[in-house]
Amino acid sequence: MNFNAVTIRDIAKELNLSVSTVSKALRDSYEISEKTKKLVIECARRNNYRPNPIAQSLKQGNSKSIGIVVSTIENQFFAQVINGIESVAHKEGYNVIITQTHESYDLEVKNVNHLTSRSIDGLLISLSTETPDVEHLKTLHAQGLPMVFFDRVTEEINTHKVISDNYKGAYDATKHLIDSGFRRIAHITSPPNISITKERLAGYKAALADAGIFTPDYYISYCPHGGRDISEIENALNFLLNLEDKPDAIFTTSDRITTTTIFLLNKLKVAIPADVALVGYTNTTLADVLNPPLSSVHQQGFEIGQKATEMLLSLIKSKWPVTEFETVVLPTHLFIRESSTKPKK
Amino acid sequence: MNFNAVTIRDIAKELNLSVSTVSKALRDSYEISEKTKKLVIECARRNNYRPNPIAQSLKQGNSKSIGIVVSTIENQFFAQVINGIESVAHKEGYNVIITQTHESYDLEVKNVNHLTSRSIDGLLISLSTETPDVEHLKTLHAQGLPMVFFDRVTEEINTHKVISDNYKGAYDATKHLIDSGFRRIAHITSPPNISITKERLAGYKAALADAGIFTPDYYISYCPHGGRDISEIENALNFLLNLEDKPDAIFTTSDRITTTTIFLLNKLKVAIPADVALVGYTNTTLADVLNPPLSSVHQQGFEIGQKATEMLLSLIKSKWPVTEFETVVLPTHLFIRESSTKPKK
DNA sequence: TATTTCTACGCAATCGTTTTAGTAAACATT
DNA sequence: AATGTTTACTAAAACGATTGCGTAGAAATA
Secondary structure: OOOOOOOHHHHHHHHOOOHHHHHHHHOOOOOOOHHHHHHHHHHHHHOOOOOOHHHHHHHHOOOOEEEEEEOOOOOHHHHHHHHHHHHHHHHOOOEEEEEEOOOOHHHHHHHHHHHHHOOOOEEEEOOOOOOOOOHHHHHHHHOOOOEEEEOOOOOOOOOOEEEEOHHHHHHHHHHHHHHOOOOOEEEEEOOOOOHHHHHHHHHHHHHHHHOOOOOOHHHEEEOOOOOOOHHHHHHHHHHHHOOOOOOOEEEEOOHHHHHHHHHHHHHOOOOOOOOOEEEEEOOOOOHHHEOOOOEEEEOOHHHHHHHHHHHHHHHHHOOOOOOOOOEEEEOOEEEOOHHHOOOOO | OOOOOOOHHHHHHHHOOOHHHHHHHHOOOOOOOHHHHHHHHHHHHHOOOOOOHHHHHHHHOOOOEEEEEEOOOOOHHHHHHHHHHHHHHHHOOOEEEEEEOOOOHHHHHHHHHHHHHOOOOEEEEOOOOOOOOOHHHHHHHHHOOOEEEEOOOOOOOOOOEEEEOHHHHHHHHHHHHHHOOOOOEEEEEOOOOOHHHHHHHHHHHHHHHHOOOOOOHHHEEEOOOOOOOHHHHHHHHHHHHOOOOOOOEEEEOOHHHHHHHHHHHHHOOOOOOOOOEEEEEOOOOOHHHEOOOOEEEEEOHHHHHHHHHHHHHHHHHOOOOOOOOOEEEEOEEEEOOHHHOOOOO
């Protein structure tokens, strides 16, 4: 930084003291007399001295910053998670570096490398939908980088995790559709490899099974890129709506898939819920104002972020290697609106 | 970083070379023989060596990171701007640190201090609605910190700026309402002190004046916190809708004010556009799917971010103090949807 | 053969801060 | 008076990477 060149050395020179005295005075060391402390502090203030955090980091071996990897901050859910992360991190004097994968594996690897090469103290990560394996994270984990997974987690790395109760969220949504009188309930979801897909699929299947409703496998559509390409969802809908036993309801996962589905159904002039009902996962604040108001499973994004950060900081601050890990599961909430209300005949 | 302890010194020891030789080999210096270079590079790769960027920063006096200050990333407009910023920054090897003010002046000051104390090389900032003055930035600017303003800018600091054509956006929106047959057009907007408010207000007034329509001052409502509190907008609407010469159309500014207005109007069972038409500023991807589809002025968020970052990097890289500054104005686009279509009688 | 020029590398200082290991001087204890 | 104990400070070594300068030995030139 050349825009703020005042260093501890300048103060030392001005006061005819050694740098170590100045440093200790500023850190309020017991070794320094009150008189000198006052002198130093006053001089620092007068010269608008700010300790160079880079030098501090180098000396202390930590950077007081944590890295975040999410798919995209345009997703309201992740924006809320990040707000939760920041609320805890800032309180503890950590700053955060946010990176986005846009669901790409390449970008995930690049971002993780970039973050670690920026010397982060810990990592908060939600896996990209396109991530086939977690070797890039295993190495770092083995090297001792504290990491906490949230939302999309992996079984292959043993560390803290924070997730929503995806199973129950999906179960509740599906059961609600069943209770509302729908029987042919399709499911449009993310790629089968990521955790949230599996958990939500299990909840969906369980609700149907518990109600004794048989559902063919072709009612389940996976979007390989998590809805990054609108065509993925378009294809899924075209397929479903042209079936002979066309579904009378759809349960969607993920913010993007859900909001895109409502957009496409409207465009296709498929009436919701008259032609097909819809319940989705989304954290948009606009669900109420959509046409029609969208029934949705809402996740506690902010709280997920908070919890994950608390756990990460506890790992970072721990003096001994942590071997006991925890997976925190936060409840989801189903908001019932018009998109899933059986129209009266 | 203790989780990645491989340093240049470790490599030197392993190969029985000096640290300087290793450093120079890795930096491909002409002073080092090809044979040694190959040896060093291979050893570095094998040991998963990564240069410690903190040490590099300290030596080189830059941090290769830029700070961003926005009101909130939950706002789609800012999320898009940030994506634009990242696209340019990452390409140039810079990483970004995002902070949010949530429209609070206190948080803005804190964030700016935090960022500069984290040794950023430059600052990209959109002012908070509650920011009464820019003294906290003037000091930094005077000290030579490169900064570029975007979206909400200030006249008081002479540097690069990137904004939307707010005047024209507002003019077009208002003119469209007039052309659609509306005459009593109200305006709900951000606090009068920030730049976008002034620019949009001017466009709104000009369109009305050009059409020879007199509009009373009480048709203009300011939200002191930019719509952070829903009650601000509630009050504005209650006031407007209970007027004797109740407006037949409303033009709103800012993402949050616009989407909250549609929410409240729906809640109040005020039909849009039958009872009152609506055109707003918003960058949500959901405008099409809202009830009713929302006419809106769309800003080129991504491009604003890109442009601002290009300008910031040019400031950072400049060898000489820059004295010629530029304000780039990007066009807005009006999307006409149902919320502003005069219903047939 | 003596001198100069290259080549390829090492030494040591540097960035700004923190911290360990001193050390004079003042004061207290026997 | 000789010895311990504080007090209040300083010198110097880190942290990891970079870089100007120095130099041994090989090669080229005179």
